[in-house]
Amino acid sequence: MIAPDYGHAFSLWRSAAGQDWIDYTHHAFVEGLRDGSLEQASYLHYLRQDYVFLIHFARAWALAAAKAETYSEMAAASATVHALVHIEMPLHVKICATHGIDSATLEATQEAAGNLAYTRYVLEAGYSGDYLDLLAALAPCVLGYGEIGRRLKGNTGPFAQWCDTYTGPDYQALCHDVGALLDSSIVRRLGPDWHLLPRAQTLQTRFNTATQLEIGFWDMAQNPGGT
């Protein structure tokens, strides 16, 4: 499949992630969303875990704003936090409600191990490393969902609402913005030939590990009884 045009860094990282990237973006859970075969219990489990995920994911983007070196880097991260906290999450609560998960149930969700592992990895990458480490760990979620959204465009099955979110122009525009932020932030610090530096390997590892943790998240999501 042709990679989406989310910029240079993403293109490099995606290629180097190899089979892991395919396993993530073509995971059985995603295929179940696509062909409608996903069990409802799995979907509800996913929705609840995703709510917890979004809280920590927003915290990680807030950390990015705290670690930014310029006004525009901070503004980009802060806009993402705002979209997550004040748009995405209320929307998520509403979608859950249409599936019979009320707000109290959502808040009472026990965080699954595969969920915790992912978000703490991303946050810790940000705290222990710098802005770039954090962005590299954040990229697979944001941009992978964008790629999945493109592939599932026009879906008319039972999960069309989910697909539309990531297929839509708003989310795709966000992916282009984040891809551009990645490129500008990296070049601003490391110059145009950054991919030749040892630092590039650390960033690739951040991207790869987060990709593997996405696979773990889907695995967890598919198994409502597990953790």
Added chain:
Amino acid sequence: MIAPDYGHAFSLWRSAAGQDWIDYTHHAFVEGLRDGSLEQASYLHYLRQDYVFLIHFARAWALAAAKAETYSEMAAASATVHALVHIEMPLHVKICATHGIDSATLEATQEAAGNLAYTRYVLEAGYSGDYLDLLAALAPCVLGYGEIGRRLKGNTGPFAQWCDTYTGPDYQALCHDVGALLDSSIVRRLGPDWHLLPRAQTLQTRFNTATQLEIGFWDMAQNPGGT
């Protein structure tokens, strides 16, 4: 002067800060804004330093969002970041422009020592401590400006525009929100009798030190040649 009603924690901290709080909120710089005697060079120096300050202050509020324990704590901090980055700072740039300070000059501002000391203290309090340490260090700036704004209400001198910003209902509402956030965050963690715990002393020290650093900031602002 009667303390503004920005909640319980603020009321306690403000009293305990004693003379420092008065020295901050009645600083000669503030009096110069009030009676119009402030020298233009000092005001321009202040505007430039305040731009640098706002960047770091927004970063600190972003860190608060990252360290929040609940959705509503995160939403409150994130709303403040958004207001600072996407409203306050562009407004600040515009005000500077009306005073002949263009964007490039603003960006080229050398951070003064008294400015750096303050923002790094706040950020470090947040990184090394928890959400409460950060809020206690953030409180004197937000709420002190609110108190100054109330005192300077109706000012018609040459600095009326500055006064109006903090006198106005938007800023006063923000102060009430932040005061309520302080109270709810503290009680949520430490219970209603938190002021009797040793932890209260650490928070008071955060508040006091930030208040002293506000005095240092005004001292620096008044002296355009100094640092």
Added chain:
Amino acid sequence: MIAPDYGHAFSLWRSAAGQDWIDYTHHAFVEGLRDGSLEQASYLHYLRQDYVFLIHFARAWALAAAKAETYSEMAAASATVHALVHIEMPLHVKICATHGIDSATLEATQEAAGNLAYTRYVLEAGYSGDYLDLLAALAPCVLGYGEIGRRLKGNTGPFAQWCDTYTGPDYQALCHDVGALLDSSIVRRLGPDWHLLPRAQTLQTRFNTATQLEIGFWDMAQNPGGT
């Protein structure tokens, strides 16, 4: 079984962790160490993963030193870091060598998911919270191994060397020191009745989650093919 006397906080947390604490300290992996039935492949897998674990665990104790509020809190954390980095880890390398795992193999260990989840949780708890959050997340590993060591005292099976490490007076003294550090740090901040505060619940959750992640670590360790 009678709980070891590692102080007040540990005693409370251990009781409240309930079955999870038993599942951790009496895990099948531990029983295999005790009765000698643990497969060699599992033990070697454990040794390699534990090397990666120790690096991150030492980093977490270093973070505790960075977040300490007093000289003695810093000195206690720093002594633990030093013991881990300059004594425990070189010893670990030596033990691995006696089992045919050379230094290069050890360094090349792929961090398993259950390992990563645990250490990143602890580090993130420390970065996002304060000194107490970090200590509460560190406690189950340090003190749980102490409790296991006491139970396996006098073991003469094939894993006697492992048992002796944690049974021995040095490690038991460390457990008493860490237990005392927990108590003094908590009381210093929250007062003697801290267990009645809402803050106590957050600390308990840190302890519980880390305990559950210990179980996940043993699960992972027992399964050399898994992650």
Added chain:
Amino acid sequence: MIAPDYGHAFSLWRSAAGQDWIDYTHHAFVEGLRDGSLEQASYLHYLRQDYVFLIHFARAWALAAAKAETYSEMAAASATVHALVHIEMPLHVKICATHGIDSATLEATQEAAGNLAYTRYVLEAGYSGDYLDLLAALAPCVLGYGEIGRRLKGNTGPFAQWCDTYTGPDYQALCHDVGALLDSSIVRRLGPDWHLLPRAQTLQTRFNTATQLEIGFWDMAQNPGGT
């Protein structure tokens, strides 16, 4: 004066810091230590403030250990923490005692503004940036004292004890180790031509700012009545 041989990064940074470096290492306070003209009150003020400084400086080195990427980077930082906490600081307490400053007086020291500004800048650089940002901000203190020590070698005046500490082989060996750590850490991440990358400018700024804050520290130290 010929620069000490503390490695490549230090050599570059020191040159680029220009007059600031000279103002720091040849500060009137240092000249007063050299020729014995320093007032006793200033020296005692310095000793007390330096005690507070050392606590935060040790915390910053502990943070470096937490942010290290390899075992050897962690071991180097951890050895420095240990030396500071368990050797340097007890020694400092002893020196203070010989000057009539007892332990309680030392603990009760009010942190001066110029002291706070410096240590919080360093810690925040580490928290918001990565291992390299932290090392670049730590370097001026460690290596500048080494350079001062070399220049004051053989001093027989009233401050000979102070001079000997930094002149001596232990401290000079530490400087060589830290210089080598700087070089290896930077090259490991950014490659041998790192000084050509934009990242080099950020590191230089960290070094410069810390150097300026050293000047501010001496200024403060010289003036016992000030802050």
